[in-house]
Amino acid sequence: MTSATTPAPTRGGASGRPALSHRLAERGVDRTLLLLLPGVVFLIALFIYPFAYGLGLSFQPLPAHHSTDPLYNYKQFFHDPYQRNTIWITLKIGLPAALINVLASIPIAYRLRGKVRGKRLLTTALVIPITLGTVLTATGMIEYFSGTGWLNRILMAVHLTDVDHPVPLLHNYWGVMLSLIISGFPFAFLLTLSYLSGIDPSLESAAAVLGAGWFKRFRHITFPLLAPGLAMTFCLNFVLAFSVFPSAVLLGDGEGKTHVISIAAYDAAYQEYDYSKASTIAMIMAAVMLIVISLVLTGRAQLYRGSSGGKG
Amino acid sequence: MTTLDTAPLSDVEPSALTAVGARRRVVLRPLSWLTWGIVAFFFLNLAGIVGSVVVKSFSTQWFNTWWPAGFTTQYWVESWHEFDLGHVLIVTLEVSLAVVVIASLVGVPAAYALARRNFPLKRAVMVVFLLPVMVPPIAYGIPLATVLYKYNLASSLTGVILANLVPSVPFVVLTMTPFIEQIDPKIEAAARMCGARTFSVFTRILAPLLVPGILAASVLVLVRTVGMFELTYLTAGTDSQTLVVALYNAFYGSGIRAPQASDAMSVLYMLTMLVLLVVALRFVNPTQLVTRVADERRGD
Numbered sequence: 001m002t003s004a005t006t007p008a009p010t011r012g013g014a015s016g017r018p019a020l021s022h023r024l025a026e027r028g029v030d031r032t033l034l035l036l037l038p039g040v041v042f043l044i045a046l047f048i049y050p051f052a053y054g055l056g057l058s059f060q061p062l063p064a065h066h067s068t069d070p071l072y073n074y075k076q077f078f079h080d081p082y083q084r085n086t087i088w089i090t091l092k093i094g095l096p097a098a099l100i101n102v103l104a105s106i107p108i109a110y111r112l113r114g115k116v117r118g119k120r121l122l123t124t125a126l127v128i129p130i131t132l133g134t135v136l137t138a139t140g141m142i143e144y145f146s147g148t149g150w151l152n153r154i155l156m157a158v159h160l161t162d163v164d165h166p167v168p169l170l171h172n173y174w175g176v177m178l179s180l181i182i183s184g185f186p187f188a189f190l191l192t193l194s195y196l197s198g199i200d201p202s203l204e205s206a207a208a209v210l211g212a213g214w215f216k217r218f219r220h221i222t223f224p225l226l227a228p229g230l231a232m233t234f235c236l237n238f239v240l241a242f243s244v245f246p247s248a249v250l251l252g253d254g255e256g257k258t259h260v261i262s263i264a265a266y267d268a269a270y271q272e273y274d275y276s277k278a279s280t281i282a283m284i285m286a287a288v289m290l291i292v293i294s295l296v297l298t299g300r301a302q303l304y305r306g307s308s309g310g311k312g
Numbered sequence: 313m314t315t316l317d318t319a320p321l322s323d324v325e326p327s328a329l330t331a332v333g334a335r336r337r338v339v340l341r342p343l344s345w346l347t348w349g350i351v352a353f354f355f356l357n358l359a360g361i362v363g364s365v366v367v368k369s370f371s372t373q374w375f376n377t378w379w380p381a382g383f384t385t386q387y388w389v390e391s392w393h394e395f396d397l398g399h400v401l402i403v404t405l406e407v408s409l410a411v412v413v414i415a416s417l418v419g420v421p422a423a424y425a426l427a428r429r430n431f432p433l434k435r436a437v438m439v440v441f442l443l444p445v446m447v448p449p450i451a452y453g454i455p456l457a458t459v460l461y462k463y464n465l466a467s468s469l470t471g472v473i474l475a476n477l478v479p480s481v482p483f484v485v486l487t488m489t490p491f492i493e494q495i496d497p498k499i500e501a502a503a504r505m506c507g508a509r510t511f512s513v514f515t516r517i518l519a520p521l522l523v524p525g526i527l528a529a530s531v532l533v534l535v536r537t538v539g540m541f542e543l544t545y546l547t548a549g550t551d552s553q554t555l556v557v558a559l560y561n562a563f564y565g566s567g568i569r570a571p572q573a574s575d576a577m578s579v580l581y582m583l584t585m586l587v588l589l590v591v592a593l594r595f596v597n598p599t600q601l602v603t604r605v606a607d608e609r610r611g612d
Binding site: 009027028029030032033034035036038039040042044045046047048049050051053054055104108111122123124125127128129131132133134135136137138139140141142143144148149151152153182185239240241242243245246249262264265266271275278279281282285286289 | 324343344346347350351354355357359360361362364366368375376378417418419421422424425426428429430431432434437440441443444446447448449450451452454455457458459474475476477481482485499535541542545546556559560563564574575578581582585586588589593597
C-alpha cells in the first residue's frame with residue numbers, strides 16, 4: 001500500500017507502472033468491495049467456521065469412548081447397521097419422491113407453458129403447500145389419513161376397504177413419502193414451469209411447420225432443451241428430502257424403517273449429547289448429498305447445453 | 313385466447329391438415345384429462361388435509377363420524393393459554409423482523425458490490441454465498457448449533473436470529489444482484505458528476521430505485537424465516553421458539569392434551585402463513601418463492 005499514497009503517475013511515468021491502487025482498480029478492486037465485507041465476514045463466522053469446526057469435531061471422539069482414533073466416529077457409524085442404514089433409508093425415500101415429483105410436473109407444466117387462462121391462479125394455489133411447510137403438512141396428514149379420517153371414510157364408502165383394514169398411510173414409509181410429495185411436487189412444478197417458459201416457443205412452431213406432431217415436438221425439441229433444467233429440479237427436490245426431519249418423526253414408524261439420517265444426527269446431538277458423533281453424521285449427510293448431486297450434474301453435463309432461445 | 317379451453321395456443325398446429333388435426337384431438341383428450349385429473353386429485357387431498365385440521369380445531373368431539381358432534385371455540389382459548397401463544401407470536405415477530413432488517417442491511421450492499429465489480433476472487437465469494445442456500449439446513453444446522461452453544465448464544469433470541477440469518481443473507485444477495493444489475497450505472501455516474509458522495513448515491517439514487525427489489529427480497533425472507541423449522545428448532549430454547557417449532561413440539565409431545573388444542577395452533581400457523589403469502593404475492597410472482605430465477609418473460 002506504499003505506492004497508493006503517492007500521487008498516481010500518468011501513463012508511462014518514471015517507473016513505467018501506474019500506482020498500485022490504480023492497477024487494483026483496473027482489476028475491479030476498489031473501496032466498493034468493502035461493501036462485501038460484512039456479508040462475507042458474517043458467512044465465514046456462521047457458516048464456514050461452524051462447518052470446519054464440525055468437521056474437526058467429528059475427528060475428536062468424546063473421551064467417554066476411550067478412543068484416540070480420529071476416525072472412531074466414522075468407523076462406528078459404518079460399523080453399526082442401524083446407523084449405516086439411515087443412508088439407504090434416506091435415499092430410498094428421497095430419490096423416488098424426487099423422481100415422482102419431477103415426472104409428474106413435466107406434463108402439467110408442459111400444458112401450462114404458454115399463456116393459459118387460470119395459470120396465475122394455479123401457480124398461486126400450488127405455492128400454498130410449499131408455504132405451509134412440512135410441519136403443518138404432517139399435522140394435517142395425521143388427521144386426514146388416520147383410520148377414521150376423511151380419506152379412509154371415503155374409501156370405505158365406496159367399498160375399496162373396510163373398517164378393520166384402513167389404508168395404512170400413517171406411521172410408515174408411505175406417510176413420509178407422501179409428505180415429501182405434497183411439499184415437493186409444487187416446488188418441482190414451479191421450477192419446471194420457469195425452465196419451460198424460458199424455451200423459445202418459435203422453435204416448436206418451426207417444428208410444427210415442418211409437420212412434427214406434438215409428441216415428436218416434445219421428444220425432439222422441448223425435452224432435450226428442458227433436460228438440464230429437469231436435472232437441476234431433481235437435485236433441488238432431492239435436497240428437500242433431507243428436510244424430511246419433522247415429518248419423518250411425526251409420520252414415520254417408531255421401529256426404524258423411516259429412521260432417516262437427519263433423525264440420527266438429531267438424536268446424537270440432543271438425546272446422547274454427543275456433538276462429535278452428531279457432527280460426524282452431519283458431515284456424512286453433506287457428503288451423501290454432494291455425491292448424489294454431482295452424479296446427476298455429471299449426467300447433466302452430457303446433455304445439450306446450447307441456447308434454448310430464452311434465458312435457459 | 314378463446315380456443316384455450318383444452319389446448320394451449322402453441323398446441324394448435326399452424327399448418328395442420330384437418331385430418332391430422334382431428335386425429336391429434338383424439339390423442340390429446342385423454343392425456344389432458346389425465347394431467348388435469350392429477351392436479352385435481354392433488355388439490356382434493358390438500359383440501360382434505362387442511363380442512364380436517366380446521367374442522368377438528370373447532371369440534372367438541374370427533375371420532376369415527378363424517379362430521380364432528382358439535383362446534384366450540386373452547387379449545388382455541390385453551391390452546392392460546394396452554395401454549396402461551398401470545399408470547400410465541402411475539403417471539404416469531406421479533407425473530408423474523410430482526411432477520412429481515414439485518415439480512416437486508418448486510419445483503420444489499422454485498423449484492424451491489426457483486427453486481428458492479430469484477431474482481432479476482434469473485435467466483436469464490438459467489439460460492440460462499442451460494443452454499444448456505446444449497447446445503448440442507450439440518451446438515452449445517454447441527455455444527456452451527458454446536459458453535460452457538462459453545463459461545464453461550466444458543467437457547468436465546470440472539471442465537472435464533474443468528475442461525476436464521478445464515479440462509480437469509482445469501483438469499484437477499486442472490487435475489488438483489490439481478491435487480492441491481494439492471495440499474496444503469498450511468499445514473500450513478502451522473503450523480504457523482506454532480507458531486508454526490510457514495511453515501512448520498514446510495515440513499516438518494518439507488519435506494520429509491522431498489523425499493524421494489526428490497527421489498528421482494530424482504531418479503532421472501534420473511535416467509536422463509538417464519539416457516540424455517542430446522543435451524544430454529546436446533547437453536548431455540550423454551551422461551552425463544554417460533555410458532556412452527558412450538559407447533560412441532562405440541563404434536564411431538566401430545567398425549568395428555570386434547571388434540572383439538574394442537575390443531576387450533578396448526579390453524580393459527582396456517583393463517584399466519586396465508587396472510588404472509590397474500591402479502592408476498594403482491595410483490596413477487598409465485599415462482600420466486602421457490603427459486604431465485606425470476607421469471608421475467610412472463611408478462612401477465
